[in-house]
C-alpha cells in the first residue's frame with residue numbers, strides 16, 4: 001500500500017473490532033510507540049531498526065462501535081448501564097488517529113491469495129472490496145438477542161434495551177426457561 005507521496009505503508013485489516021480486534025490495534029500502536037506489550041511486563045521485542053513505515057490500520061465491523069458482551073446480564077436489566085456498554089468507534093480517540101480508521105460493514109468473503117476482503121456496508125448496499133497486507137479476523141461467536149445486541153448501531157441497541165426492560169417491568173409473571181442463572185436471573 002502506498003500513500004499519496006508514494007511512501008509504502010503496510011495495511012493491517014482487522015475484521016471485528018471488539019475485545020480481540022481492539023486489543024490487536026492497541027498493541028500494534030503501543031509497540032510502534034516503543035512501549036511494552038499490553039498484556040506483558042516484557043519489553044517489546046528488539047526490532048534492530050526504527051519503524052520507518054508506520055502501518056495503516058482499518059477496523060471493519062458490522063456494528064458502529066464496540067459492545068461489552070460480558071456486561072450483557074446487567075445491560076439487559078439497566079438502561080443506564082446499557083448506555084455505557086456500547087461505545088461508538090468514532091468516539092474512541094485511539095481509533096481516530098491519522099493511521100487508524102473504522103468502516104461499518106459486514107465481511108462476507110476473504111480471498112487470501114489476492115489479499116482482498118469483500119464486505120457490504122448494509123444489506124442493500126453495493127458489495128465492496130478492500131485490500132490488505134496483513135489480516136486479523138476477530139469476529140467472535142454468533143449469539144442471539146438478547147444475549148448480544150441484534151442492532152448494528154448504538155441508537156437501535158438502546159431502543160431495543162428500553163423495550164426489553166419495560167416489557168420485563170410491566171410483566172405480571174416471568175418464566176425462566178433453562179438454567180442460565182447468570183443472564184436470566186439478573
Ligand SMILES: Cc1cc2nc3c(=O)[nH]c(=O)nc-3n(C[C@H](O)[C@H](O)[C@H](O)COP(=O)(O)OP(=O)(O)OC[C@H]3O[C@@H](n4cnc5c(N)ncnc54)[C@H](O)[C@@H]3O)c2cc1C
Nearest residue numbers: 016017018019020061062063069070072106107139140141
Ligand atoms: C453473557 C456473557 C458473559 C461473559 N462473561 C465472560 C467473562 O466474565 N469472562 C470472559 O473471559 N469471557 C466472558 N464471556 C465471553 C466473551 O464475551 C467472549 O469470549 C468475547 O466476547 C470474545 O471476544 P471477541 O472480540 O473475540 O469477539 P466478540 O466480542 O464476539 O466480537 C466480535 C466482533 O466482530 C464483529 N463481527 C462479527 N462478524 C462480523 C463480520 N462478518 N464482519 C464484520 N464484523 C463482524 C461483531 O460485530 C463484534 O464487534 C461472556 C460472554 C457472554 C455472552
